[in-house]
Amino acid sequence: MERLNNKQFAQVEACESCEAYRQQLDHLTSRVSELEKMASTDELTQLFNHRAFEQHLAHEMERTRRTGSAMSLIMLDLDHFKRVNDEYGHPVGNEVLQEWSRRIKETVRKLDIACRYGGEEFAVICPTTGMRQVKTIAERLRRVCEETPYHTEAGDLNITCSVGADVLFAADNDTRQDLIARVDEQLYRAKRSGRNQVSCGRGEDRGRINEVSADEKSALSGLFGGE
Numbered sequence: 001m002e003r004l005n006n007k008q009f010a011q012v013e014a015c016e017s018c019e020a021y022r023q024q025l026d027h028l029t030s031r032v033s034e035l036e037k038m039a040s041t042d043e044l045t046q047l048f049n050h051r052a053f054e055q056h057l058a059h060e061m062e063r064t065r066r067t068g069s070a071m072s073l074i075m076l077d078l079d080h081f082k083r084v085n086d087e088y089g090h091p092v093g094n095e096v097l098q099e100w101s102r103r104i105k106e107t108v109r110k111l112d113i114a115c116r117y118g119g120e121e122f123a124v125i126c127p128t129t130g131m132r133q134v135k136t137i138a139e140r141l142r143r144v145c146e147e148t149p150y151h152t153e154a155g156d157l158n159i160t161c162s163v164g165a166d167v168l169f170a171a172d173n174d175t176r177q178d179l180i181a182r183v184d185e186q187l188y189r190a191k192r193s194g195r196n197q198v199s200c201g202r203g204e205d206r207g208r209i210n211e212v213s214a215d216e217k218s219a220l221s222g223l224f225g226g227e
Contacts, residue, residue: 042116044094045101053115053123057176060113060127061168068170072126072134073179075187076104076141079160079195081120088154095152096159100145107144108137131167131200138165138198146196160196162187167201 040052048056057073064071078100085093097120104114104122113125124141126134142163149156164187168179182201190199 045097045116047101047104047122048113048115050116050118053113053117053125054176056113056115056125057179060125061174061176061179063127064168065170069128070130070167070169072129072131072137072165072167073183074124074126074134074138074141074163074165075117075180075183076122076124076145076161076163077187077191078120078145079162079191081159084157084159088152088157092152092154092157096150096157099150100159100161103144104141107141112137129167134165134167135198135200138163138200142196142198162190162195163198164188164190165198165200 040048040055042049060071063069078096081093081096084096101114101116101122104124108114108124109126111127113127115123115125117123124137126137129137142161145159145161150159164183164185166179166182166186168174174182186199186201190197193199
């Protein structure tokens with residue numbers, strides 16, 4: 001077997017060193033991605049957390065103003081959820097929250113951004129979406145919450161939710177806080193009106209939604225995550 005000379009041996013060592021460096025870099029890159037996901041994900045529900053919600057909302061509002069296309073925001077609150085925690089305990093309440101989060105993910109479209117806003121309140125950011133479409137999404141979420149009992153260690157529980165939604169157009173001067181307040185008002189209007197219903201602001205759409213990408217068109221045409 002031919003022996004390596006000094007130059008060839010040095011080249012082999014260099015290659016092995018480069019491969020070890022690449023493996024280490026891949027590991028570090030993977031770890032950074034994992035940490036970034038952890039920083040933006042709610043541990044219990046595996047939806048985006050409140051911090052990520054604020055970031056995504058700011059991004060979509062900026063894109064709406066840049067492109068001229070509308071966007072919508074939905075906020076959802078589980079009705080009488082405090083009773084679940086009080087009567088059955090927080091572990092059962094957590095089961096309900098986890099199941100509800102799974103239903104949200106399976107119901108919204110692929111381009112929508114589902115978040116846990118806090119406690120039993122959730123939010124869905126709907127890019128490139130006007131009033132007609134957001135009403136459809138909001139009502140579908142309400143039905144999905146109500147129609148199937150939640151299977152928990154305490155037995156099957158019937159849970160409903162109240163939903164508020166509103167639209168942001170490119171010409172609107174709302175801040176993030178303004179838009180959240182508008183949608184929150186619709187949510188509490190739904191609760192004051194008897195719960196288990198959808199309340200939307202603004203009425204009919206204003207303006208025109210611009211052309212979007214092929215992926216977004218596919219999603220907007222009714223491509224829901226659970227279908």
